[in-house]
Amino acid sequence: MPIGPASVVSHEHFLGIRTVMHIVTLAGSPSANSRSTSMLDYLRQRIGAANAQFSSFALDDFDPNALVQGHWDHPDVAALRDAVLASDAVVITTPVYQASFSGGLKLMLDLLPQGALTRKTVLALATGGSDHHLLMLDYALKPVLSSLGARHQLAGVYASPLHIEKEMDGRYRLGEELQSRLNVVIDELIDAIAPATAEPRTRHAARLALA
Numbered sequence: 001m002p003i004g005p006a007s008v009v010s011h012e013h014f015l016g017i018r019t020v021m022h023i024v025t026l027a028g029s030p031s032a033n034s035r036s037t038s039m040l041d042y043l044r045q046r047i048g049a050a051n052a053q054f055s056s057f058a059l060d061d062f063d064p065n066a067l068v069q070g071h072w073d074h075p076d077v078a079a080l081r082d083a084v085l086a087s088d089a090v091v092i093t094t095p096v097y098q099a100s101f102s103g104g105l106k107l108m109l110d111l112l113p114q115g116a117l118t119r120k121t122v123l124a125l126a127t128g129g130s131d132h133h134l135l136m137l138d139y140a141l142k143p144v145l146s147s148l149g150a151r152h153q154l155a156g157v158y159a160s161p162l163h164i165e166k167e168m169d170g171r172y173r174l175g176e177e178l179q180s181r182l183n184v185v186i187d188e189l190i191d192a193i194a195p196a197t198a199e200p201r202t203r204h205a206a207r208l209a210l211a
């Protein structure tokens with residue numbers, strides 16, 4: 001089960017301040033160790049747990065029936081909904097499947113209420129077997145996120161096996177060019193959601209973590 005930020009959020013809301021960035025990640029690959037999720041791992045490491053509270057969701061985190069049949073009252077589904085509604089940003093990764101995003105990701109998105117992404121900063125990351133479906137992010141995923149209320153979508157990042165190599169131990173290694181592209185959008189993400197009340201400390205700490 002993912003760890004949700006509910007206690008932190010309610011405490012902050014009680015005090016009327018926001019001191020921590022809340023980021024939800026949704027991984028649309030059926031594999032936990034995968035090219036697309038390796039980009040999420042990179043983002044989480046670069047921002048750092050000290051600077052943001054992450055609530056991470058992957059397909060394995062859901063009861064399969066609740067996921068496929070959309071059981072709104074299931075605790076797994078409620079955890080996703082609550083985390084997204086309490087978040088500042090949602091970062092999505094997906095492999096390209098048949099020129100679109102994965103069906104698993106669509107099942108997760110279908111569990112969200114209308115307008116769930118309103119006032120969230122949204123970043124989408126995708127991997128494909130080649131560069132042929134680079135525009136999938138704009139033509140397939142973006143309209144779905146817009147229909148969920150996402151008005152602030154950062155430019156997505158797309159990678160192919162040329163950008164992410166599989167190492168001997170089975171782990172994935174991001175190439176330098178891809179890391180540079182990710183660094184740009186990660187900076188944009190931090191700039192968009194770093195809490196105004198904690199801006200100097202948060203940004204400074206985040207930049208140190210990135211150095």
Ligand SMILES: Cc1cc2nc3c(=O)[nH]c(=O)nc-3n(C[C@H](O)[C@H](O)[C@H](O)COP(=O)(O)O)c2cc1C
Pocket residue numbers: 029030031033034035036037094095096097098099100127128129130131132133161
């Ligand atoms: C069912 C299926 C369909 C796929 N369709 C495409 C496709 O249309 N275009 C493409 O570039 N890659 C396609 N691929 C390749 C995956 O997008 C690619 O291997 C991706 O990096 C996998 O990401 P992951 O390791 O995060 O699961 C497909 C792979 C599978 C399993």
